[in-house]
Amino acid sequence: METLYLKNSQMKEFEANVLDVTDDRFVVLNRTAFYPSSGGQPHDTGKLVCDRKEYPVTFVGKFDGKISHEVSEAGLKAGDKVKGTIDWDRRSLFMKYHTAAHILSAMIHSETGAKISGNQxxxxxxxVDFxxxxxxxxxxxxxxxxxxxIIDRKIDVExxxxxxxxxxxxxSVVKLKDAFPPEIEEIRVIRIPDVDDQACGGTHVANTGEIPHIEIFKAENKGKNNRRIYFRFF
Incomplete structure (x- = not known):
């Protein structure tokens, strides 16, 4: 399966072929721009369209190496050609939060040397946990x-x-505690020049200027050597 979002997070629509359908609900395509729940980032929603009929996509996950699109309407079958459309308001919000989390993580690491242990x-x-x-x-x-x-500097995200x-x-690439397993031969790096280089499989904005200002509204201890910061946009 070709994962279009890895090379182009800005893709809103795409065309694909249906490879498999299970229980009239779980659809596997030959290519997709839908992001599956992973790495603390929620899945995309949207729709698949075939022969003018819409199949709302309500969940996207990765199972046994394949990305599965759960649809709320039955009717798709292997061999169908579909047009996929991403719910852009949802995707755009998550991209902004994800890139902001990278910037905040970089600040924490620069100031304290802490490694990021998770995010949601x-x-x-x-x-952000560290x-x-x-x-x-x-x-x-x-x-x-x-x-x-940094948001106000309007830096291109590469x-x-x-x-x-x-x-x-x-x-600075690997800030997560767990290293990549040996079978991973290529690593996708999100670069914010002069700010952060981080291995990541999520979606991101094209420029930091797209992100609203953040407000850190809560900080707490979550056990030995585990700290958590919450932020939101305003």
């Missing part, structure tokens, strides 16, 4: 201000897919 994006707020023995709550306001300053060995030479 949602419609109303997003959280491994740190303790944090100075007085510094949180400075993180917020620095993230907003996508590169690099050979594993080359990607892992970039010191």
């Amino acid at each position: 994006i949602a419609e109303e707020k997003t959280r 491994n740190l023995e303790d944090f100075d709550r007085e510094l949180i306001g400075s993180y917020e201000a620095k993230v907003n300053e 996508i590169e897919i690099l050979p594993r060995d080359e990607a892992l030479k970039i010191p």
